[in-house]
Amino acid sequence: MSEFRPILRPVLGTKQAVSSATLRLSPLPEGTIIHVLARPGEEDMVPFLGSLAKTAAHAVRPVSPGQWFIVGEEPMPHKEMKSLFAALEPRASGVDQSHGRVRIRIEGKMASRALSKGTALDLDPSAFSVGQSAVTLIGHIAAHVTRVGSEAFEIIVLRGFAESLWDDLARMSLEFS
Amino acid sequence: MASLVPCPNCGRRPKEEFTIKGAALKRPAAGADASEWFDYVYLRDNPRGAYEEYWHHTSGCRRWLILTRDTVTHEVAACRDAADGSRLEERT
Numbered sequence: 241m242s243e244f245r246p247i248l249r250p251v252l253g254t255k256q257a258v259s260s261a262t263l264r265l266s267p268l269p270e271g272t273i274i275h276v277l278a279r280p281g282e283e284d285m286v287p288f289l290g291s292l293a294k295t296a297a298h299a300v301r302p303v304s305p306g307q308w309f310i311v312g313e314e315p316m317p318h319k320e321m322k323s324l325f326a327a328l329e330p331r332a333s334g335v336d337q338s339h340g341r342v343r344i345r346i347e348g349k350m351a352s353r354a355l356s357k358g359t360a361l362d363l364d365p366s367a368f369s370v371g372q373s374a375v376t377l378i379g380h381i382a383a384h385v386t387r388v389g390s391e392a393f394e395i396i397v398l399r400g401f402a403e404s405l406w407d408d409l410a411r412m413s414l415e416f417s
Numbered sequence: 418m419a420s421l422v423p424c425p426n427c428g429r430r431p432k433e434e435f436t437i438k439g440a441a442l443k444r445p446a447a448g449a450d451a452s453e454w455f456d457y458v459y460l461r462d463n464p465r466g467a468y469e470e471y472w473h474h475t476s477g478c479r480r481w482l483i484l485t486r487d488t489v490t491h492e493v494a495a496c497r498d499a500a501d502g503s504r505l506e507e508r509t
Contacts, residue, residue, distance in 0.1 A: 304478030305426055305498070360431040367428075374427060377434055377476045 251342055251402045258410050260417035262350040265409055268343035272298070272312040273396065274324070278332040282306070285332065292327055301373045301386050301396075309384065309396065310334075311343065342402040346409060347392035350416040355393060357412045361385060381405050423496045426478040438471035441483045441499075465489055471499065 252267035259265075278285050289300045289308055298312040315338065316324070325334040346355060352363040358378040362368060365387075373386040381404065384396040397405045421429045440461055445453045465488055472482045481499035486492070 304480060360434075362428075375477050375479075376427075376430065382476045 248339075251399055252344070252406055255403075255406055255410075258413050258417055260348070263346070263348035263354060263413050263416040264351075265344070265346050265406075265413055267406070268345050268394070269313050270338065270342060271314045272310070272316040272321075273337040273341045273343070274310040274316075274321070275303070275335040275337045276308040276310060276328060276332050277335070278306040279330065280306070282331050288331065292324060301384070303373070303375060303384060309337070311394075311396070340399055341396050342399050344395045344397065344402070344406060344409065345388075345392065346395065346413075347389065348416075349391055350413075351391055351393055354409070354412045354416060355385070358408060359383075359385065363387075365390065378405060379408050381408070422472065422482075422484065423493060424474055424477060424480075424482065425496060425498050425501075426480055427474065430474070430477055434474060434476040435482075436473045436475045438473055438481075441469040441471050463488075467494065472496075
């Protein structure tokens with residue numbers, strides 16, 4: 241048997257939060273990310289998903305037509321996840337992405353200024369209001385951006401790109417720190 | 418230049434988020450003869466003016482779109498999800 245044992249560690253665990261009066265960049269805990277894919281033709285999934293993710297700890301984020309992320313700060317126990325997947329059927333399927341994607345938070349008065357250096361998304365509150373999500377590019381990295389507060393954004397990125405995106409975001413924030 | 422593409426799902430996004438996948442042609446019936454299939458698979462017109470082509474929103478919603486673009490001015494007249502309308506009915 242191989243001596244090698246994978247060690248699970250938060251991919252951004254060693255990163256220092258970038259913090260100033262006008263901007264703060266911080267890794268979010270690696271909790272739960274579930275990718276939900278609806279069957280073709282299913283409508284009105286949002287209230288249904290909302291009722292499934294009813295605990296305040298879980299939020300539903302739209303990804304694209306028929307696809308959502310259910311995110312949470314805490315890891316979801318295996319049993320709870322199994323029953324959630326069972327409840328989704330047959331209207332939709334769930335895929336656990338908790339170890340596949342990482343969440344980053346950027347907040348503060350200058351957060352949208354820093355973010356707009358890397359993305360073509362219109363971040364003006366009138367075009368991108370609180371609770372709205374979009375899949376877009378930050379530099380060359382595909383990311384899922386949600387405005388979680390008037391001056392706060394959550395970015396979901398594939399784990400393998402997380403460090404790279406973090407370094408990019410840190411560099412984009414230098415001017416404001 | 419069609420540098421901003423009006424994606425029906427995501428709104429106006431830069432063309433860098435998309436992959437162009439060629440002319441959106443009507444697929445021949447399964448039993449069509451070989452010359453018709455040869456046309457569909459290999460032969461392309463190169464028109465001046467309005468042109469319908471498939472675009473894939475690779476770095477966005479990942480949906481296939483049908484974009485109506487003017488090949489002279491690059492103006493985008495329309496952009497719709499490829500699964501909308503008659504195509505969806507054809508498949509079911």
